[in-house]
Amino acid sequence: MKARIEPGGFDVDLEPDRTLLQSADAAGIELPSSCRNGTCRTCICKLVAGQVRYRIEWPGVSADEKAEGWILPCVAEPQGDVTLDVPYAFPHF
């Protein structure tokens, strides 16, 4: 599985048992984050394509936000290829 991170155009390999944030870390792409447990919303971003499921029962996004495609990548696991819109994603060198 792969994630495409726009608008930077970064490609990240995904593992099913890793969160999107962990996979991005492993690939050297830094996404905004703070709590890493689904409460602070620092990492909130748009899921442009694909599906995720959550590790925790009550991630900090409302039903309306979910319907609009907002996700919390620190607690979201991929269910296939995904495309995310994360304007503040930066590669580590």
Ligand code: FES
């Ligand atoms: S880093 Fe806090 S909600 Fe994702």
